[in-house]
Amino acid sequence: MDLPRVADALILGIVEGLTEFLPVSSTGHLIIVSDLLGTNDETGKVFAIAIQLGAILAICFEYRERFARVVTGLAADPAQRRFALNLAVAFVPAAVTGLLFHSRIKAVLFNPVAVAVALILGAVAIFAIERWYARQGAPRVATVEDMSWKDALKVGLAQCLALVPGTSRSGATIMGGMVFGLSRQAATQFSFFLAVPIMFAATGYEIYRSRHLLGADDVPVFATGFAAAFVAALLAVKTLVRYVANHDFRAFAWYRIALGLAVLGYFYC
Numbered sequence: 001m002d003l004p005r006v007a008d009a010l011i012l013g014i015v016e017g018l019t020e021f022l023p024v025s026s027t028g029h030l031i032i033v034s035d036l037l038g039t040n041d042e043t044g045k046v047f048a049i050a051i052q053l054g055a056i057l058a059i060c061f062e063y064r065e066r067f068a069r070v071v072t073g074l075a076a077d078p079a080q081r082r083f084a085l086n087l088a089v090a091f092v093p094a095a096v097t098g099l100l101f102h103s104r105i106k107a108v109l110f111n112p113v114a115v116a117v118a119l120i121l122g123a124v125a126i127f128a129i130e131r132w133y134a135r136q137g138a139p140r141v142a143t144v145e146d147m148s149w150k151d152a153l154k155v156g157l158a159q160c161l162a163l164v165p166g167t168s169r170s171g172a173t174i175m176g177g178m179v180f181g182l183s184r185q186a187a188t189q190f191s192f193f194l195a196v197p198i199m200f201a202a203t204g205y206e207i208y209r210s211r212h213l214l215g216a217d218d219v220p221v222f223a224t225g226f227a228a229a230f231v232a233a234l235l236a237v238k239t240l241v242r243y244v245a246n247h248d249f250r251a252f253a254w255y256r257i258a259l260g261l262a263v264l265g266y267f268y269c
Helices: 001-020 024-035 043-050 052-062 064-073 076-107 112-136 149-163 170-181 186-210 218-246 250-268
Strands: none
Touching: 001 043, 001 052, 001 112, 001 218, 024 043, 024 112, 024 149, 043 052, 043 186, 043 218, 052 064, 052 186, 052 218, 064 076, 076 149, 076 186, 112 149, 112 170, 112 250, 149 170, 149 186, 218 250
């Protein structure tokens, strides 16, 4: 077993799990940390995407009863069918856009400087949206169950922005949902649920197309990153749900700015 690689995998798994569902860009963090660890090669990029599966399974575990209701209620419960339809509708825009442009984006923007710029621009967007949201009345959509397919489509279109590393998938879907009339809690929960199909698809596709880069010696490394991402994501999701009940997202915007400036300073100075 290559212990240094396993140690790197543990670090990256924790980073992935802690940041996947926060509006701070897990991909951006993985690119930055991978570059610092010297693991930002082609195999490292596949690893960074593959361990997202651990974070997604944390959502499946945390909301297992909710997903079970969908599966058992598809045949007879209109509310569960509507929920499943909303996930399918929101999934399509990012899936299509990713198939068309992911390779080009990966080649051009998967670097720390591009991530830092996206982190800062995303922070500006969070400040602007939070300021606008505070002036609005009660949100039009209070819970995930109240969403229409049109609401889901709008959130799905917002998710396309997350293909740019540093933007944040959760940030794009949560902020987009708030702009389109969802409550903070509904936007956050729908972001969790929407992550499941889109990231299962992205992870499976990336592992399949890059399978020639992987060997048996990668199994312990991937397993370590997977397990670390699962545990860290479970903790992060529980914490975020409690946090959004009483706070806005400005603290994450300040963090994004601080990290973005630090990365730019490191690579330019």
